[in-house]
Amino acid sequence: MIPNSINDLIESFKLLPGIGTKTAERLAFSIIDMDINNVEFFSDSLVNVKKKIKHCKICNTLTDEEECFVCNDQNRNNEILCVLDDSKNVFLFEKMGIFKGKYHVLDGLISPLDGINPEDIGINKLLERIKKEKFKEILFAFKPSIEGETTSLYIKKVLDGSKIKVTRLASGVPMGADMEYVDELTLERAMADRKEIE
Amino acid sequence: MIPNSINDLIESFKLLPGIGTKTAERLAFSIIDMDINNVEFFSDSLVNVKKKIKHCKICNTLTDEEECFVCNDQNRNNEILCVLDDSKNVFLFEKMGIFKGKYHVLDGLISPLDGINPEDIGINKLLERIKKEKFKEILFAFKPSIEGETTSLYIKKVLDGSKIKVTRLASGVPMGADMEYVDELTLERAMADRKEIE
Numbered sequence: 001m002i003p004n005s006i007n008d009l010i011e012s013f014k015l016l017p018g019i020g021t022k023t024a025e026r027l028a029f030s031i032i033d034m035d036i037n038n039v040e041f042f043s044d045s046l047v048n049v050k051k052k053i054k055h056c057k058i059c060n061t062l063t064d065e066e067e068c069f070v071c072n073d074q075n076r077n078n079e080i081l082c083v084l085d086d087s088k089n090v091f092l093f094e095k096m097g098i099f100k101g102k103y104h105v106l107d108g109l110i111s112p113l114d115g116i117n118p119e120d121i122g123i124n125k126l127l128e129r130i131k132k133e134k135f136k137e138i139l140f141a142f143k144p145s146i147e148g149e150t151t152s153l154y155i156k157k158v159l160d161g162s163k164i165k166v167t168r169l170a171s172g173v174p175m176g177a178d179m180e181y182v183d184e185l186t187l188e189r190a191m192a193d194r195k196e197i198e
Numbered sequence: 199m200i201p202n203s204i205n206d207l208i209e210s211f212k213l214l215p216g217i218g219t220k221t222a223e224r225l226a227f228s229i230i231d232m233d234i235n236n237v238e239f240f241s242d243s244l245v246n247v248k249k250k251i252k253h254c255k256i257c258n259t260l261t262d263e264e265e266c267f268v269c270n271d272q273n274r275n276n277e278i279l280c281v282l283d284d285s286k287n288v289f290l291f292e293k294m295g296i297f298k299g300k301y302h303v304l305d306g307l308i309s310p311l312d313g314i315n316p317e318d319i320g321i322n323k324l325l326e327r328i329k330k331e332k333f334k335e336i337l338f339a340f341k342p343s344i345e346g347e348t349t350s351l352y353i354k355k356v357l358d359g360s361k362i363k364v365t366r367l368a369s370g371v372p373m374g375a376d377m378e379y380v381d382e383l384t385l386e387r388a389m390a391d392r393k394e395i396e
Contacts, residue, residue, distance in 0.1 A: 001292040004261040005243070005250040012240035017228050023350055028247070030215050032260065036248050039344075042210035043244040045203070049229050050237050052203040062230065064201040088227055094199040 006032070058129070060105040062087040062121060070094070070103055077101040079136040082128065083155070085109050085148070089141065101139070104129060109147035110154055118154055127158060139169040144189075204230075256327070258303040258320060260285040268292070268301055275299045277334040281324065281353070283307050283346070287339060299337070302327060307345035308352055316352055325356060342387075342391040 002010070007030055013024035031039060055061065056068035063069070070076060070090070080101035084090060085108055093099045106121045118124075130138065138159065142148030156166045172190035173182050182190075200208070204226055211222035221360065229237060253259065254266035262268070267273060268288070278299035282288060283306055291297045304319045316322075336357065340346030354364045370388035371380050380388075 001267060002289045003251060003260060005246045005262050006260065008239070009243040009247050012236075012243045015232065015236050015240065016225050018224070023216075025286075026216070027214050031244060031247050032251055034213065034248075038210075038213050039244050039248050041206070042213065045207040045210045046229060046237050046241040046244075048203045049207050049226070050232075053201060053230055062201060062204065064203050068199060088223075091200045094251045158223050 041168070059103050060107070061090045061103060078133065080139060081130065081133070081135040081137070082139045082141050085151070086142050086144070093141070106151070109142060109145070110151045111147045121151070123155065126155070130159070130164065135164060137165040137167060144171055225381055252308040257301050258305070258323070259301060259303070276331065278329065278337060279303040279331070280337045280339050282339050283341070283349070291339070304349070307340060307343070308349045309345045318350070321353065324353070328357070328362065333362060335365060371384045
């Protein structure tokens with residue numbers, strides 16, 4: 001009953017994560033009233049992302065170029081490397097402007113239960129880079145999780161014997177959080193990581 | 199910092215109603231991992247909707263053809279015309295299969311405060327059709343609102359003197375609703391429209 005062209009668009013929106021039928025219908029109908037230039041921009045942007053996005057040759061971050069804007073930036077601190085499991089977090093950190101070193105993005109985290117081993121997430125490329133660029137500190141910025149811990153420990157073990165300092169982001173109670181909403185694991189970690197007030 | 203191609207896509211998603219920056223970012227990044235065929239289908243669907251969708255020559259419902267599937271259907275009840283203010287509701291009614299008559303979609307509702315007058319919403323086309331097709335009943339299925347009331351009353355007044363029965367959808371307490379969540383206006387209407395139990 002719904003015209004095919006609208007139905008196709010509804011099905012397209014339903015391909016997106018978290019978009020159900022009702023929302024897909026609402027979004028599809030909104031396109032009918034949208035300016036044609038905006039619709040064409042949207043349509044082109046979709047295909048462009050697939051065509052243009054690649055991984056930085058050096059750090060594996062998503063980029064439109066051969067090398068990403070951080071690897072191309074001569075003013076970064078070359079002594080510290082922040083290792084992440086998702087390019088999105090590089091953009092997040094840069095937006096916040098809280099880190100001035102270099103980045104390296106793994107293709108996920110080690111998860112033996114899911115059959116994801118070190119060689120599947122590009123750890124060799126990371127190790128080669130660490131060897132070559134002589135970082136003094138490697139900082140892990142993974143989402144706090146078993147997989148994050150496993151990956152951090154694995155890399156730390158491989159680097160054992162070198163003089164590289166290996167760190168991770170502090171875990172603990174988020175600033176501004178109500179204590180009653182903090183989960184047990186976070187509180188346990190916050191206790192273990194407690195800092196002396198100086 | 200975010201590659202231009204991703205940024206363009208984020209801006210595109212932000213054009214959609216109810217999609218903020220965070221959701222737009224999440225959706226844009228999800229496209230990177232989506233199958234290229236699906237992305238191309240999505241991209242084509244967007245432009246196709248703008249290219250192909252038109253209004254049915256007879257009833258003004260959105261359609262890919264010159265005439266919509268209802269106007270083309272010989273098995274409809276030609277005595278009753280349901281007048282709506284949005285094509286979406288034609289598709290909704292048809293999905294539910296609760297109405298077997300014909301439809302006519304106005305280009306909105308009369309709203310003097312917003313400068314929307316009868317001639318702006320295609321009422322002349324509706325009146326011509328009513329005259330020509332000799333309906334016995336006109337049923338208004340507008341969203342309950344001041345504008346809906348105004349539009350219904352205006353058309354009823356124009357039809358005064360003809361033998362056409364003019365009706366509207368019943369207003370009242372929705373089936374399954376908790377009384378405590380029913381608003382005052384709805385309850386007032388449900389009282390006024392109360393029906394004798396037979």
